[in-house]
Amino acid sequence: MEIFIITGMSGAGKSTALNYFEDRGYMTIDNMPCFFIDGFKLSVYRERIKNVAIGMDIRSFERTDEFLELLESLKGEGVSYKVLYLDAKDEVILNRYNLTRRSHPLKRSNSIVENIYLERKMLSEIRELADIVIDTSDFTPKKMIENLKSRLEYKKIRDLVLTITTFGFKYGAPIDLDMMFDTRSLQNPYYIDELRPKNGDDKVVQEYVMSGSGSEEYLKKIEEMLEFLLPHFIKEGKTHLTVGIGCSGGKHRSVTIANKLYEYFNKKENIKVLLNHREQERWSL
Template sequence: MSERESAFVLVTGMSGAGRSTAAKALEDLGWFVIDNLPPGLLFAMAEEAGRAKLAADKVAAVVDVRSLAFTSDLNSAIEELEGRGVGVRVVFLEASDEELVRRFENVRRPHPLQSDGRLVDGIARERGILREVRANADLVIDTSNLNVHELRGKIVAFFGGEDRPGLRVNVVSFGYKYGLPVDADMVVDCRFLPNPHWVPELRPMNGLDAPVREYVLNQAGAKELLDAYDEMFAIIASGYTREGKSYATLAVGCTGGKHRSVAMAEQIGGRLRDRGGMEVQVSHRDVGRE
């Protein structure tokens, strides 16, 4: 699907992961958004939007898992839309079990699939139902460490300028000791490089500081990794574009997410920008976390 083709956006994901915040952000951007729409009504909504002369690439629906036939209904609805010439992009909002439990407990509400069981039982059941949807989503956003303003910023960054060309790439540095980003499409491991943590004068700094950056980039293998990944990602990006994937998250990791991964993520992001044809954002998930 080219960036000029009409597209209908479906926002779904885990209960408590921020669907309502995403919907409000899209509305603020001028999108026509329907919340809590059953999958079986998606095509009817698209038809109504067409009669109202709404731009197809500014229409979104938020769907959740409360329909017991959610997966089959949603897949059928997507097939029907695409069969009628409307490209569909699925945005999946994710969060860790621990964070979802915390959010539900804060608002003192049960999980919609909890029934008479525990909160964690409802979350586990929902994950099982959504597994296929998540696997086929065009964009996965992990909201575990995002507040509502940061999530809104991500939505604005992804959907605020639909006339912008090419693939949109989020390069994020992280620390393995805090876990891999669940929304990563690709992972680059920098732990083979010597760790600036063991250099006393570099330990308080991070990979955005020039002394750390120079230390990391001057290590054996650093430039070779950057060169190799530069070439490899060009191939991957071309394939993503052919397959209609609009967004990609590249995670760059080291042990603590403070030194090596930060420096290398900045370099990878810069090289991707220099290639052109894609929009690149660089963020650092775990800087300041230690």
Template sequence: MTVDRTGPDRNRTGHSLEGGGSLRRLLVFVTGLSGAGKSTALSAFEDLGFDTADNLPPPLLDGLLDLTEHPDVPLAVGIDSRTPRFEPTAFLQMLDRLKQQDGLDVSVVFLDADDEILVRRFSETRRRHPLAASNRLAEGIAAERTMLRGLRDAAGCVIDTSMLTGGDTRRLIRDRFAGGAPAGLFVTCMSFGFSKGVPRDADLVFDVRFLRNPHYDPDLKPLTGRDGKVADFVRADPGFAPFVDRLGALLDLLLPRYEAEGKAYLTLAFGCTGGKHRSVMMAETIAAQLGRQAVQACLFHRDLPRVGV
């Protein structure tokens, strides 16, 4: 659910129209670990109206930008260890050059996942990992993670797909890029359950298990943090209001500094035991608060589908 998408005027293709009406073409590089969901992400960009290209040798990118039939349409390019003539250091140098180029708005999306999840996905699909030698899958994953570390560090948007479905990944891409690249900082308020693992793409993690737990109330147990009765129950905890006030003050301090540093995406993760009640309610509360302050934000409840909601 998108709380607010305020920002500069955008044309129909989602580009920022900056001073003087000059058009900056959105170029998104989609990269990450093999098996983490790059193809799903590229498909999501295509659904948003982007031109897409996968495994394009980096030296050919300039030619693609010149030859694209509709230069006003945003472009998403898939790059990873399988890409011909791909070399991480050279790619990062090219990325720096493109970011300085007039008329381009460049972003990097990095798809990540836990090693054990990647092993399971490759085992299920019986695909061969591009860097696996002598069928040693774990070694190939480790080698690729090392190879792509610089790209992950350079990415403005990191998505950990370990606990996500393909639909979840598509939803995150849609929420973050449906209006083009956000002007300023874009905040994702995520809820999760500690019992299912801490999201690795979270920038700031808040443990809200100190709040009263609706799970032990028979009338509230089948509900979620999106229900008013659960929200009222959690809000009645004496620690709720002071926590929200102090967190609001912390975000007032941090968000402008993150934005000044050039950070494009920030993920706030709120965790409770199962990811159904307290964390959901808190993520909803903070997202609404950010929306009232005209901060670009969206909600993502990672574990609600996993508890039958």
């Protein structure tokens, strides 16, 4: 039996995620209270039900301890599970509630802003223990499905999935990063007229960025740091690691360095590498 528990901030896309799992043959359960799930003793049904996706938000448990106790109960039954935590920036969640005109499920305050703040505080411990954290702030439902497919659908079992995300600091850093590297100290193609409309996928841009003072050494330092850290993460049981590479606009320098890192780590048999250029849709603007 494979169980995915989908949780996180209300308004971050839980329903879309459940639709993704349902379309792939999972039995989906939404907002069932923790004590109901615990009472089912899921291990009894492992021969009849192979794949289950359970959506849980703050309506499913009165306190965080209930959620943690459920996880311990599943472990005790020998049931394998993964926790998928969906997150988004506060202003994005607020805007989604304003658009749908729905009320926030946490009824601690008459203010949606206050409820979002309280919910984030309540769920902080669950976010820390999640196997996968996805920031949906910049996702349409279609893009979210594509992200889930790239992260979860792979045939060969790997020790770790390494996601390399590029972004522009002027648009804000992603909130789902495990670590971040800043490339704004590197030589900037933006100030070269013929290079400005191109991006870090173009060879001429890569050559320009890497020809600058310190670029090759900086890339080498990142490679060495990740080479050192990845085995330790794997040893501690971490299955997903998201590394952010940022520059001013997320078009030239960060994309160049990310592409180089992808080429380097994609050669490793025990690591699946995913590459995500967050600002790609802005490149043509």
